[in-house]
Amino acid sequence: MEHINLHHLFHISLEAGNEILKVYEQDFDVEYKDDSFPLTIADQRAHATIMKGLTALDPNIPVLSEEGRHVPYDERREWERFWLVDPLDGTKEFIKKNGEFTVNIALIEGSYPSIGIIYAPVLDVFYFGRVGDAAYKLERASEASITNEDELMNLSIKLSEFNERSVTRVVASRSHMTPETEDFIDKLEAVHGQIEVVSSGSSLKFCLVAEGKADFYPRYAPTKEWDTGAGQAIVEAAGGTVTRYEDNERFYYNRIDLVNGWFLVRSKQYPVQ
Template identity: 55%
Template sequence: MNTVIEAALEAGETVMEIYNKDFDVEYKEDDSPLTIADQHANQLITDVLNRAFPDIPVLSEEGQPLSYEERAAWNTFFLVDPLDGTKEFIKKNGEFTVNIARVENGRPVFGVIYAPALDLLYIGDQEKGAVKVENAAALKKDTSDWYHAGVKLPLSSDFEDTIRVIASRSHMSKETKEFIDQLKSTGEQVETVSTGSSLKLCLIAEGNAQFYPRFAPTMEWDTGAGQAIVEAAGGSVRIAGTDETLNYNKKDLHNPWFLAETGEE
């Protein structure tokens, strides 16, 4: 666990070195942005994981494309998004993260999300639960027990008579608006919260919002670490309109639409 956390923190340092300078932006075939920060963070994380866990494969957004035939026999693997929220990184609003998940038999069982500009670290383990660690960079040299360094999730939240729904700032869809409108039609007071990258799932894990409907495209590496943290905090991430949990290492790495809910009553 500590090796994965340290890899995320070190990648965050690398990302911030580039964030604080001028940098060029390239565009991939799907028109999504790519920076040198994505590439450097990917190389660092991949190198650390390959050295520490040579028998566990790594699937990364910025790694070499792998066919389903190559992945089909994987029971355990690391799922990496070295810079989630590249658009937020380019905008320099601080709402970007480093995501690493360990997936076993199609389920994310451990996840780390580090927001380097905010110096916030989220950790989720299916056995140990979930924690949020503030000022993580400063603690890096002084702690080996991140669970004692953090605050247990979910936090105690008092929504009174308000429902809080997380909506993507960059990817608000018509269907998400309809979900919010449906809640409002029942007479409930609905507050919309916006943030970037996988921080949306972290807010659900914290208990700072009840719902995160994602009725727009995502990839497995966008959600794996966040789902591990949400579930470790007692919440859920299910395929929209079903009771089926989002699963991983599918033939098609695109996620179906999903609804994340907090475990906080």
């Protein structure tokens, strides 16, 4: 299959982030979708920007986006590869104006992510990874002058190094701390001693594991496929794993039901047993 140049995704995500920031920096209205999740004009503008960019990149690769049209499984099941997009992950963080929201784009090949990019516009940090290769982080991303993939790699920090912390860290959602998550933390503490809990919003929780700032991210609450595809690719590219709660098998995509089951993200220092 044709090689996807990551610098194209870099520019698409920055353009989407810029559209989001135009709304973020002013007062905005919040609507609610049928499932009661907030929707802002920023989601819609970012979606339009990403769709335009991905279509120009390769019109033959379909796109499944949170803000796009509903695609029935009978149509999706024929897709060998597709873009999985969340134009604005962490809408609640956006509304709270805490800066912890992201643009997520993943390339799914077969049933698994092969490329993931996550851009946090307020933090101006760009994470990216290609599974089987490596994961990277670029700070002050909007200031970077990048015209090809090599420049992107050379300016970025590789995320696959082991951390040197003595304390095990668990990253947990500020708004989704469940009894099962608390039980997981208690069991870790019995094995590893002191546990630090790190809070973060949106797909940045995956990034904390990928860059070694956290060791585990248990998500024992519902998510959708577009919430996790890009983050999984980055974690796996950095040597970590994302596995299903029920059987420890690798998390997969393009299912009949786009609602994810529970999962556990592990850094490379804690491989699946």
